[in-house]
Amino acid sequence: MANRIPRVPVREQDPKVRATNFEEVCYGYSREEAMLEASRCLHCKNPRCVGACPVNIQIPDFIERIAQGDIPGAAEVIARDSSLPAVCGRVCPQETQCEGSCILGVKGEAVAIGKLERFVGDEIADRSLGEQRPEVAGGRYGGGAPIKDANGAAVTGVEPPSKANGAAVTGVEPPSDANGAAVTATRVAIIGSGPAGLACASDLAKMGYDVTIFEALHKAGGVLEYGIPEFRLPKDKVLKPAIESVKALGVKIETNVIVGRTVTIDQLMDDEGFKAVFIGTGAGLPKFMGIPGENYNGVFSANEFLTRNNLMKAYRSDYMTPIHAGRKVCVVGGGNVAMDAARTALRLGAEVHIVYRRTETELPARREEVHHAKEEGIIFDLLTNPVEVLPDDKGWVRALKCVRMELGEPDESGRRSPVAIPGSEFEIDADTVIMALGTSPNPLIAKTTAGLETTRRGCLSAGPDGATTRPGIFAGGDAVTGAATVILAMGAGRAAAKAIDEYLKNS
C-alpha cells in the first residue's frame, strides 16, 4: 500500500551552516523523491485537500501526474488555478490549508503537497529558461483554460494574443487607428506588483488586454521582493522568472510610479486612456505598539529591517544601504514577518529572541518557519509582552521591559486572550528591538481617488470579484483583506481579472 511509505523527508541546509548565510534553507525534492512522495497520495474521491486550498488547486490530479513522471502535465493542472506554484509551494501555510486537511494526516503524516507544488514550479521555471519557452509558458499559465470560463464568450477566441502583443484584439474595442493599420488593445492599469497585481496582469494579458503595472518601488514583486528573505524565497531563482514570464506575456512594468503622488488614478483613466484599474497595493504600513520608548535608536519596524536587507540587499557588503542588527535583538510578534526578521538578524550575527504574548500553539507563522527558527537557535520568549523600551544614556536601546502573560478564559469566539500577570515586570537586555506586529493598507490611493470607500480598518471596500465602490476600479489582495497570504492575493488578482474583462465587455 502506497500509504505505508513514510513522508519523504526534504533535504535542507544544516542549521548551523545556514545560520550564517542567506542561501535557501530547503533544497526541495529531486525528481525521484517527488515521484515517491507523490505515490503516497490516496486520490480520495472527495479530496479534502482541494476544499482546503484557497484557490482549489486540483491537488490529487497534479500529484498523479508527478507520480507518472509527467511534470509539464502537473504544471498544467496547477496553472488552472495558480500562477505562482514555485512561490506558493514555498510560502503557503500548508499545515492550515491543504496538508492540514489531507486524510493521511489524520493518523500519520499528510502528503507533502507544498513541497510537490514547489517541485513542479521549479521544474517548469528551469525548463522555461531554455529554448522551448513559449510552449511551456502557455502550459504554465494554463493556456486558454481559465480564460474560457470567463463569461462564456471567449475573449481570446477572436484572436489569441500574439507573443508580440500590443496588436492583440480583445473584441472589446473596434480598431480605432485612422489608417486602419494597427489595432489597439484596451488598456488596463494595475497598481502594485505583488502577487495580486502580477496574477491579475498576466490573466488580463492572456485575454489580449494591453496591461501596464505601476509599481512604487524600484523593483517589482511586492512583499515577495522586499519582505520575504532570500533564504526562504530566492529572488533570482524563483521570483525573477515569475516576473519575467509575466513580462513575456506583453505586460509592461513601470517602476518608480507612486500612484496617488506621481500620477493619480483619475489621470491614468482620463489622460492616459486606461479603461479599467486594478489596485493591488498590499498592506504595507507598519504598526508600532504605542509603548514608551519606541523612538529610541535601535527600534525598527520589521518592514524597515527587512526592506533594507532584502530590497536593498544590505546583507551584501557590495551594496551601500546600511542595516543595524546589533548583538542582541528582540523581535516582537509571532507571525511570518517576525520569523523572517528574527532569522535575518540571526544571520547578521545577533542573538535573537522572539517576544510573543501568547503560547507556541497560537504563533501565526507557518509551522515550518517556527521549526526552522528553533533549529537555527532563535530563543522564544512566549507569554511575554513588552511594556516599555529602555534606553542607555545615549538614547539607544538598552533593554526591553516586559510583563509575563497568561491565557485568560475563552471569550465568545472561543479564543483565549492573554492577560498580564500583575507585578511580573522584568527586563530583557537588548540593543535592538524589531516590531513585527502586523501591517495595514496605505491610505494614499483611497485619499487621492474620489469615490473609493474604505472599511473601518482602512482596507478598500470591494466585493468578491474585486469591484470597488467606483465603476471601472477593482481591487484585491492585502489592500482589501488586510495582511493575509500570497495565495489569497493571487486568487483575488485572478478573480478581478475575470471581473475586469466582463466589465470592459459590457461597458
Add this chain to the structure above:
Amino acid sequence: MYTILSKEMLTPNICRMKVRAPRLASSAKPGQFLIVRADEKGERIPLTISDYDAAQGSVTIVTQQIGASSADIISFEEGEAFADVVGPLGLPSEFLTKSAEELSAQHYVFIAGGLGTAPVYPQVKWLHEHGAKVDVIIGARTKDLLIYTEELGAVCDNLHICTDDGSCGFHGVGTAKLEALVAAGEKFTQAVAIGPMIMMKFATLTCKKLGIPIVVSLNTLMVDGTGMCGACRVTVGGKTRFACVEGPEFDGYEVDFDEAMRRQGQYKAEELEEKEHHVCRIGRGK
C-alpha cells in the same frame, strides 16, 4: 531612463543636476522631495526637489558630498542616467492651499542653511509669483560655500546673506540676522527654515522667542519614502509621525529636534564601515 541633462558644481562639493523624470516633473510641488538610487547597488537617497520643469520633463536636485552615497550621485556625469528617481514624495508646502488674498497679507522669512538653500528656491519662487512678500536669509560657513544667491535674489523681496566668518554679508549665523531684522522693525508673519537639523532647531528657538510661527522641513532617515518602513519617524506634538508621508514640513514649535537629531545618527557606525568598503567606488571611472 533618468538621464542627467546637465550638471554643474556650485561649490567644490555641491553639485546641481537636472534629471529627466517627466512624470515626476509634471506632478512636483514646492515642499516635496524625491528619492534617487544612483545605481543597482546604491542606497535610496531622499533629496528635496530644487526645481521642476514640467514642459522639459526635468527635475533639479542639489547634492552635497557628505558620505559614500552622495559621492556616488555626484560621480555621475551629464548624459549618464541614474537607476531610479521616484517622487514627488511628501506633502506640498501648506501655503499652496492659501488664497491670493491671504498670501498678499503675509510676509514670509526663509532661513536657509547650507544645502537647504536649494529647496528654498521653488518655495520662494512660488510665493513670489503668487503675490506674497518674501525675505530670504541664507547662511553659510564662508563665502565660497554660498549657493543660489542669484536665483533667490531674482525671486524674493530682500535677500540677506550671512557667513560665519564674515567673508560675505552679515557676519554671523542666520538666526542672529533674523533677530536683527526684527529688532529693526520687520514684521514677519511666517518663518520657514530648511537646513541642517541643528540649524532648524535654533531657528525654531529664535522664532519662538520672537513670536513668529515657523515651518521646518525635516530631512530624516528614509528608505521607501511612502510610509512603509517608519525609518523617518519623528515626534511632533508628542505624537509619532512619519516624515515621508505626513511631512516633510512640520510646525517647528512641535518638533522634538533632539530626538530627530539622535535618530538621524542611527547608522553612523554602519556608514563608517560602508565608507571603508566603498572608497574604491567614489572615483570610479565611468
